[in-house]
Each structure stands twice: as structure tokens, then as C-alpha cells.
Amino acid sequence: MTKIFDTPLYAYQRSDDQDVSPTARHKVIIIGAGPVGLAAAIDLAQLGVPVLVLDDNDRVSFGSRAICFAKRPLEILDRLGCGAPMVEQGVVWDTGRVFVQEDEAYSFNLLLEFGHKNPAFINLQQYTFEEKLVERLRELEAMGAPIELRGKNKVTALADNGDHVRLEVDTPEGSYLLEADWLIACDGANSPTRQMLGHDFKGRVFEDNFLIADVVMQADFPTERWFWFDPPFNRGQSALLHKQPDNVWRIDFQIGQDIDREEELKPANIKRRLHAMLGADAEFELEWTSIYTFQCRRMEKFRYGRTLFAGDAAHQVSPFGARGANSGLQDSDNLAWKLKLVIEGKASEALLDSYSDERVYGAAENILNSTRSTDFITPKSKASRTFRDAVLALARRHEFARPLVNSGRLSVPCTYDGSALNGPDVAQLPADTRPGAPMKDADTGAGWLLDKLGNRFQLLGINIEVPEALELDGITVEGLTLAATDDLKSRYLGDAGAAVYLLRPDQHVAARWLGYGEAAVRDALSQAIGKG
Amino acid sequence: MLNLKPNLDDTDGFYAALLGAHEGLSDAESEALNARLILIFANHIGNEGVLKAALEAAKS
Numbered sequence: 091m092t093k094i095f096d097t098p099l100y101a102y103q104r105s106d107d108q109d110v111s112p113t114a115r116h117k118v119i120i121i122g123a124g125p126v127g128l129a130a131a132i133d134l135a136q137l138g139v140p141v142l143v144l145d146d147n148d149r150v151s152f153g154s155r156a157i158c159f160a161k162r163p164l165e166i167l168d169r170l171g172c173g174a175p176m177v178e179q180g181v182v183w184d185t186g187r188v189f190v191q192e193d194e195a196y197s198f199n200l201l202l203e204f205g206h207k208n209p210a211f212i213n214l215q216q217y218t219f220e221e222k223l224v225e226r227l228r229e230l231e232a233m234g235a236p237i238e239l240r241g242k243n244k245v246t247a248l249a250d251n252g253d254h255v256r257l258e259v260d261t262p263e264g265s266y267l268l269e270a271d272w273l274i275a276c277d278g279a280n281s282p283t284r285q286m287l288g289h290d291f292k293g294r295v296f297e298d299n300f301l302i303a304d305v306v307m308q309a310d311f312p313t314e315r316w317f318w319f320d321p322p323f324n325r326g327q328s329a330l331l332h333k334q335p336d337n338v339w340r341i342d343f344q345i346g347q348d349i350d351r352e353e354e355l356k357p358a359n360i361k362r363r364l365h366a367m368l369g370a371d372a373e374f375e376l377e378w379t380s381i382y383t384f385q386c387r388r389m390e391k392f393r394y395g396r397t398l399f400a401g402d403a404a405h406q407v408s409p410f411g412a413r414g415a416n417s418g419l420q421d422s423d424n425l426a427w428k429l430k431l432v433i434e435g436k437a438s439e440a441l442l443d444s445y446s447d448e449r450v451y452g453a454a455e456n457i458l459n460s461t462r463s464t465d466f467i468t469p470k471s472k473a474s475r476t477f478r479d480a481v482l483a484l485a486r487r488h489e490f491a492r493p494l495v496n497s498g499r500l501s502v503p504c505t506y507d508g509s510a511l512n513g514p515d516v517a518q519l520p521a522d523t524r525p526g527a528p529m530k531d532a533d534t535g536a537g538w539l540l541d542k543l544g545n546r547f548q549l550l551g552i553n554i555e556v557p558e559a560l561e562l563d564g565i566t567v568e569g570l571t572l573a574a575t576d577d578l579k580s581r582y583l584g585d586a587g588a589a590v591y592l593l594r595p596d597q598h599v600a601a602r603w604l605g606y607g608e609a610a611v612r613d614a615l616s617q618a619i620g621k622g
Numbered sequence: 623m624l625n626l627k628p629n630l631d632d633t634d635g636f637y638a639a640l641l642g643a644h645e646g647l648s649d650a651e652s653e654a655l656n657a658r659l660i661l662i663f664a665n666h667i668g669n670e671g672v673l674k675a676a677l678e679a680a681k682s
Contacts, residue, residue: 473644473652
């Protein structure tokens, strides 16, 4: 069977831009049709901003790669019109188990509360994820949305000319020039854009090697995340097992430092490791194998002039915690509406600096968590190994040591505490939905709350009437009045009888009050679009 | 009574600070740091029964 990642999904086609003079100018060009570039393109097109995506390839990701998608990104995908097909095809899970040597040390459940449309996590191969994004892009294109994807268009040179970026693009039929008012670089951890523009990418490099073996097999392991420290089949190292759709299983072995890469990647050697783990009689087929090391690092800023960096191009983490693709989707979620307002002249470029500030804050949080997990999984010194092993030994008998076991702190949405865009707060209201936080889903009694939110500024009145529409500085704020249900009460009111929330187009809270006043909303909106 | 239930305000933050305190130390220096820490913790706990129970929990 031909795998999806062997099939050209957006084959090269000659564009009129290759034959025009003067050089064609686009509002927004995105480099890279991975998860983040595609999500950013869909987001902008839905908002009516013309966008062109260039990719040096013509097909989805080779191999499964990113497989865990968390609830917040699924909510973002819902807003982009393609969450449901992902959840439908993905493997839904919420439980993780940690084993130490032969025994289970503890388990955790990520589904902390009910009353959310989306599950805590799904596993889905990156190639399927990208395929569904391309399908959504095609759907928008067919509906006449201003979105275009060009395969085999490799950007080979770049210059920021102050009021636009000039790109030299290589194709199977030679090179051509393009100009963009704004450029979004989503070209991955080795970002050629970042290198061509000469920006740094600083952080820590880790030396342990990990071997991924994605295998196809019939197995009756539960749909849970299993993580082993020092298992009998991989002594002194760690291992991970995770289910993907279509009977594909992600198996990840820590294999140490100073390895012979070529030797380790020989199918016979990989199969020997798998048989040690799964039993001598286990039957499986290797779908994709890879050896990786990792870095935890980021760019100092995610905006440089006319170029915005998103996803792995801007920040990189270890895979433990699923904070890579998941945080990249939060980047595009944060960026799209801001870029739209700047392009339409409704906000100043300062709003794009808030993209950098907010997502650098998110990246720093992810890097901190990811670095800590990595330090636990691969201790670097005798003292850290001694403490790690002490935690594992104690965790088997004593509850207190279990939260210290760190096999990855899984991706949670970022709250932009301290952001310059945040308006007034009321201490009496629940802390989880403070300004900067993403809205928490809730059963409204007439559908899910998040299905009613996003893509525009909104004013949500709970147990208090708000105007249906306000026109402030050329921006429409749409009103939504709801009666409190149990979910709405616990997540948005707490002890208060009523509350008013100003919501950003990315479903984050901008400000909140106990009552409605137009002047207060006007000030908070002004702050939320970077006018301070 | 010895508390063996989770009790740290910021579990990961404490663990990172603990490892951070050991960074760059020789093995002997690390051991000495641990000894000083244990004595400080013990003094803070004070109660003899709790300290004995902690010794038992660590040994078994």
C-alpha cells in the first residue's frame, strides 16, 4: 500500500508569479507547510487575509513524528474547522503509567474535569494531521478563500527591505522572485529562514540518543502512555510505548550517548530490541525508525522586522511532554488575528511585538518543563542520578515521591500572565480564567461554549445582559449573553452572581468585570490591541 | 506523625533547585551538601518520633 507520506499532495504547478514583472507582492507568505504553517494559513484565510504557503516539498511529513495532540490545540483546530475529523480518527487517551524496572510505580489521569468538548489528548500521526490540514485548506480554497499552497517552492534567499521582504524561490523550472508584506517562518527546527537572516537559537543540547521505532502490530496494550525507567528490556535506560491509529505503535528507546548510529538503525538490531520488549514471538512490521537527540532552545524574539517565527523554527523542546507541535499551534493561534488587525490598519505593529512577548513566555515555560523532564530521564551528574534513583525507589512505596517522578510534564495551555495586552481583573472571579488565560470549555445548556467563541472580539455576559454589538475604533465586538450553567458558574463566576468577559479572537481572556460598562470595555479593547 | 503524602508547594521547582545546588560540585562536595541539608531538615522537624519514622522509611 502506498503510504500517505509517499504521495504528492500539492505537486508543483507553475504560477503566474513566475512570469510577471514587476515582482508579485503578497500580503502574507508562509514558509513551510508543516502543522504550524498550515494552521497559520488556514487561520489567516478564514479571517479573510490573503496568504501564500511555500514548501520545499510536495507532500506531508515523512514518518509519524509528532503524535500527541493536546486539548487546547484540538480546540484551536475546532476554530479552524478541522478539529472533529482529527478527534474522530485519533486515538483518545488520558491515562499514563510509569513503570520502574519490573513494576508499575504509579499512574496519572489527565482528564481533570468533565464538561469539555475535546479529550485531554489524542494520538495521531503527523502525516495524518497534516493531510487533514491540507484537506481543510483545499476546502477553503474551493469556497473562494484567499489561500494558496505551492509545492516544490524552496526559498533560497531573503532580504528584509523595511516595508516588505524579498524572497528568491527555487522551483523545478528555475527560480523566481516574490515580495511579501509579512513573512511567517514555519520551516522547522533547522529553519533555513532563521539561518539566512542570521538570528540566534540558543539553549541546551542534550547528548543522549533516542531510537524511535514505529511498528505496525496487533497488540492488546491499552490506549495509555506507558513509560519505563530501567526496564528489564532496556537496562539503565528509559522506554516509552504509545498507541497511534491503524495499529501503529510508537516505541521509543533511550539508547545512551556515544552510539554507533548506523549500527543501531539496522533493522535487525531494532528488531532485537523490540523482541526483548515484546517477546520473542511478537509479530510486527517496522513503519518508521529514527534516531534523535534533542535540544531545548529558542530564539530571543519571535519577530524581527517583517518576519515572524513560529513553531520549531522559533523554539525547540525535547519530546517528553508533547510540547513541540502543541505549542506551535498556540503560536499560530496567537499570531493570526494580530496580523489581520495590523494589515487592516486597525492596530499598530506593536501588536506583533506582543506576539513575540506572549509566545516567548509560552516557549520559556515549555523549555523549563521540558528541560526538567529531560534532566530527570537522563541524569547528567552522579548527584542527579542518585536523587533520581532515590525518587524512583521511594515512589514504589510512598505517595509523596510520585509527583517527583518526571517522565514528561504534558502540554497544558499557556496563560499569558503579565502580558501588556491584559486588561482589568477581578480577584473574586476564578483564577483559572483570569486575563491572559485561554477560555475553558463549558456546557452552556445550548452547545459547547468554545463553539461559540473565536475569530473576533467578543463580550461574554454571564447572568448579565451585554449589547449584541459594539463598534469601537473600527473593531466590532460581538456580544453574547448566557445564563449560568453549573460549568459556567464554576469556571467563570465562582462566588460572584454575574460577570462580563472581554475575549480575544484566539479565545483568550482580555479582561473581566463584575458588571458592564462601555467605557471600561473600550479601554480594555484598546489595550488588547496593543494601544496600551 | 511522618507525612508521606505529597506536601511540596512546587514539586518540580524544588527538585530543580535541589539539583541546581549540586551543579558543579565534586562528589565529596555533593555528599557534604546532602549531609548539611539533612541536618537542617532534621532540626526543622525536631520531633523525635517523626525523625525516627523518616529514618525507617528511608532505610526500608
